Amino acid sequence: MAGAFSTLAGDIEAIAGQGLYRSRRVIESPQGIHLRIGGKELLNFCSNDYLGLANHPSVVQAFKAGVDRYGVGSGSAHLICGHSAAHHALEEELAAFAGRDRALLFSTGYMANMGLVSALVGRGDTVFEDRLNHASLLDGGLLSGARFKRYGHGDVEHLNANLETATGRKLILTDGVFSMDGDFAQLQALSETAKNHEAWLMVDDAHGLGVIGEQGRGIVDYYGLGQDDVPILMGTLGKAFGTFGAFVAGSDVLIETLIQKARTYIYTTALPAAIAEATRVSLKIVMAESWRRDKLKMLSERFQQGAQQLGLQVMPSFSAIQPIVIGGSQRAVDISNALLNNGLLVSAIRPPTVPQGSARLRVTFSAQHEEWHVDRLLAALDQLHL
Numbered sequence: 561m562a563g564a565f566s567t568l569a570g571d572i573e574a575i576a577g578q579g580l581y582r583s584r585r586v587i588e589s590p591q592g593i594h595l596r597i598g599g600k601e602l603l604n605f606c607s608n609d610y611l612g613l614a615n616h617p618s619v620v621q622a623f624k625a626g627v628d629r630y631g632v633g634s635g636s637a638h639l640i641c642g643h644s645a646a647h648h649a650l651e652e653e654l655a656a657f658a659g660r661d662r663a664l665l666f667s668t669g670y671m672a673n674m675g676l677v678s679a680l681v682g683r684g685d686t687v688f689e690d691r692l693n694h695a696s697l698l699d700g701g702l703l704s705g706a707r708f709k710r711y712g713h714g715d716v717e718h719l720n721a722n723l724e725t726a727t728g729r730k731l732i733l734t735d736g737v738f739s740m741d742g743d744f745a746q747l748q749a750l751s752e753t754a755k756n757h758e759a760w761l762m763v764d765d766a767h768g769l770g771v772i773g774e775q776g777r778g779i780v781d782y783y784g785l786g787q788d789d790v791p792i793l794m795g796t797l798g799k800a801f802g803t804f805g806a807f808v809a810g811s812d813v814l815i816e817t818l819i820q821k822a823r824t825y826i827y828t829t830a831l832p833a834a835i836a837e838a839t840r841v842s843l844k845i846v847m848a849e850s851w852r853r854d855k856l857k858m859l860s861e862r863f864q865q866g867a868q869q870l871g872l873q874v875m876p877s878f879s880a881i882q883p884i885v886i887g888g889s890q891r892a893v894d895i896s897n898a899l900l901n902n903g904l905l906v907s908a909i910r911p912p913t914v915p916q917g918s919a920r921l922r923v924t925f926s927a928q929h930e931e932w933h934v935d936r937l938l939a940a941l942d943q944l945h946l
């Protein structure tokens with residue numbers, strides 16, 4: 561029995577030896593700022609449910625009504641018989657929200673990115689990626705078979721130099737709000753550079769949509785840019801929207817290209833129609849309830865100030881993602897465990913998710929948190945004498 565997988569066991573031991581072993585926590589409650597794990601209630605600082613919509617009564621109600629109307633499964637891919645009136649309406653509403661001609665739903669953000677890049681570029685073309693891009697953008701670039709060029713984080717000059725020598729189609733891919741640092745892409749400069757080199761610019765705004773910009777329209781809106789400046793926008797629905805799935809928004813020809821060519825769109829089952837119904841309600845709340853964004857901003861600023869006073873290494877983040885850099889992987893895990901013993905759930909993020917030597921606590925806030933929750937976290941960090 562030691563036979564077939566004996567080399568794998570060694571790999572896992574090596575992972576554990578580097579403080580990089582990953583395991584799952586079993587959640588016994590709905591998502592929210594309070595989670596029950598092992599019968600114990602914890603205060604949650606690691607969710608991407610930034611606006612507190614994952615268990616919002618109106619969103620839950622819309623989901624139930626969606627199940628009553630459409631049942632649970634969608635039966636097939638969008639191109640066969642899985643594309644419901646609910647999906648169609650949500651796509652139209654997302655397009656209007658993003659200020660674009662059309663939007664196309666994907667079952668997950670990971671799949672949207674994988675499918676999108678391969679639909680647009682291939683052998684003989686070049687993709688350009690920020691060094692800190694999300695894994696799904698990097699994997700999408702690699703899968704496409706295009707030449708793969710990374711540029712230093714936010715380093716538009718480096719990107720420019722790379723673009724000078726590139727041949728074929730050129731596709732620049734970037735996170736909008738960087739998922740592990742919380743900082744913003746320099747979209748104005750990126751957009752100018754893209755135009756100068758006749759390159760296509762794609763922004764993955766998984767952490768910006770709902771959280772920043774007018775009515776939560778995300779980072780492209782925050783910089784006052786539009787479809788002509790950033791022709792390809794990807795957004796996820798499992799984070800600030802509190803539901804599940806993702807979309808790409810842009811021109812009619814872009815969306816038609818994806819329908820014809822994106823394999824992760826064509827060859828997968830459509831997400832349940834009830835999810836689309838829930839997301840339609842969630843989108844209304846995202847647009848209408850600015851207080852959720854205002855509160856997030858207030859909580860994040862309070863945390864930044866408090867953490868700086870404690871001498872912690874915070875990052876220059878204006879988003880709901882407020883990382884504290886620790887350095888070593890094992891140390892980050894030990895601190896996360898110490899916080900857990902204090903009833904606080906804060907995730908330790910380690911390589912390869914973040915660069916070597918920059919393991920961190922990724923603190924995230926929700927509009928459901930109150931000031932005293934932030935203060936409780938700060939007090940616990942203070943007691944650890946980091």
Ligand SMILES: *Cc1c(COP(=O)(O)O)cnc(C)c1O
Binds near residue numbers: 671696764767797
């Ligand atoms: C979460 C995330 C994704 C993946 O989205 P899923 O819907 O969870 O698959 C893609 N890009 C970024 C930047 C993300 O943070």
